[in-house]
Amino acid sequence: MIIGVGAGVCLVVSLLLPPLLRPLLRRVGVMDVPNGRSSHTTPTLRGAGLAALLALAVTFGVVLLLVDPRVESGAILLVLLVSLAAGVLGLCEDVWGVPVAIRAAIQLALGLGGALAAASLFGLDWWWVALFAVGIAGYINVANFMDGINGISGLHGGVVGGALAVAGAFTGEVWLAVAGVVIAAAFVGFLPWNFVRSGMFLGDVGSYLLGASIAITMTVAFARGVPLLALVAPISIYLVDAGVTLLRRVLRGEKWYEAHRSHVYQQLTGGGRPHAPVAIVVAVFSALAAAAGLLSLAGPQGGLIGGALVIVVALVYLGLPRLVGTEAAEVVALPESELPRNAVMDGPLRWAVVGASGFIGSAVVRALEAEGADVVEVKAPRLRVEGGASVPELLALAEKSELATKELADQLRGVDVVVNAAGLATPDASDAAPLFGANALLPVVLLTAAGLAGAMRVIHLSSAAVQGRTPQLDETATFRPFSAYSRSKALGEMALFARVEDASDGRSPELVVLRATSVQGVGRETTRQLRRLARSPLSSVAAPGDRPTVVSSVDGLVSFIRFVGSHISSVPTVVLQPWEGMTTAEVLHAAGGRAPRMLPKPLCRFFVSSGFLLATIVRPLQGGVRRVELMWFGQEQDAAWARRVGAEGVSFVVEAFQHGQDKLE
Structure with missing residues (x-):
């Protein structure tokens, strides 16, 4: 009573x-x-x-x-x-x-x-x-x-x-x-x-x-x-959310005592979800942990089982943002990059392509030379930096890279537009020094060299992977990297933004970060892999297969690079490669010559969520699970600037798979 x-x-x-x-x-x-x-x-x-x-x-x-x-x-x-x-x-x-x-x-x-x-x-x-x-x-x-x-x-x-x-x-x-x-x-x-x-x-x-x-x-x-x-079990979810968040902030060197939005529940609401469902999710996980903890009332054996279950519930809770694609995003302010004073972009332009021997660089050179442009092919220096480097450390290393900067500046004399197509395109790479040297340090060194050489515009080819599992790719400085490769690209962008903000001499070239999507073409290993997959029994999409794919063509990217480089007025600091109009089902059909298998969407979502859950323990799995998610669900893309200036071209994706098929076998 x-x-x-x-x-x-x-x-x-x-x-x-x-x-x-x-x-x-x-x-x-x-x-x-x-x-x-x-x-x-x-x-x-x-x-x-x-x-x-x-x-x-x-x-x-x-x-x-x-x-x-x-x-x-x-x-x-x-x-x-x-x-x-x-x-x-x-x-x-x-x-x-x-x-x-x-x-x-x-x-x-x-x-x-x-x-x-x-x-x-x-x-x-x-x-x-x-x-x-x-x-x-x-x-x-x-x-x-x-x-x-x-x-x-x-x-x-x-x-x-x-x-x-x-x-x-x-x-x-x-x-x-x-x-x-x-x-x-x-x-x-x-x-x-x-x-x-x-x-x-x-x-x-x-x-x-x-x-x-x-x-x-x-x-x-x-x-x-x-x-x-x-x-303790009923409060374990609160404890791990607060404790892990605090530990992460301390390890990142953040002011841990200041207000923030890094808790798991904040990441979930940051993905656009209303408060009530997220609060209920937290309560449900707390209830599950509490129920597991009550097993300890049955004796020592029940305590062991209950303790193990509490740990499992807590780990799943911590992995929720990754499972549903709402990991805490790092957002930085975009600098106001613009053309240098007295710059004139109309008329014949002299181009430089750094990394001209690579897959994209060579395609850019061929396209420019085909239209009679004056092109300088520049070999990128090999730089190394540890993956844990911060933006200030990158900027300091760039200042110390005087020899590499001078050699690049000498090669860029008299060039109007510099295209940085160098870098390591290795999505499954580890946190290796060459990866971060090529994708994070080199761009800053190159921007400095281009400024010394008097170039007017630098186009840095980045990757849409820097935004990870965000529901829609866009042109904001929002980063959700999920792998060593995407982290290296994101770090390179942030270092470039910081370099532009620090520039005060008025002679720095205009910086344009061009985020490419999943570029395919003849001779590329990823294209061969995609063709083999599209012809295999594993070729499938989440029904009905009408989601926009991130797969694009090298011809489409090169066309957009030429448009950006020769645009007569200032270009935004970040632009996204335009979507080429293909859906998840259409791109697999084009690559494999037959329609992919249609799978129930809930089943696909279950397998993707389970995969990301496993990847919280076995981190190398993240890249593979992410590729499966993109194959099944695609990703929305908002190339706002290209749409505004009429640069959304036709699709070359089909040609990327059909042209030179024998070479792709």
């Missing part, structure tokens, strides 16, 4: 109080104004977690007054005091703001006080005190960090509270069952106010209350003999 009374009282109070608190919150001005890192877009009242705090206080007060002998009143009182203290601290932060150092000190004091009380009252071993003191303070902050989208905290409180209640029922700890249902009811009751049009946020008062109430309840429960796995 006492459990039902607690749940009912708490749910009603938490549900009815928020609209009554709205005028007070407006009066004190606790408004959450969105910024570039926010997950919401309109100013919203925060601090409504005060309703959950009052609901929890009233309910625990009622429970204590009932004086049920089965309920450990000391445990309920300790949970109440620590939770209220944390909630009041959060309320002060919402209304007035509390300096970080003072806030951290108070949180640690609350954790230490709670752990010491658990040791004194319930027999918690003293050597656990320090760990739980830090754990309580830490989880207050974890709950705060994770409170970034509508509903995520309310659902988390419901799931974790429910799991604690079940653990209490199975272990005979009635107080734990009561505490669990009260925590669940306090936050579930607030959920509707998170989703209505004129909604409210919990604020720090709510997130601090959530973290503290869960952490102190777990501490007391562990002190009273409840298995640790059963207590």
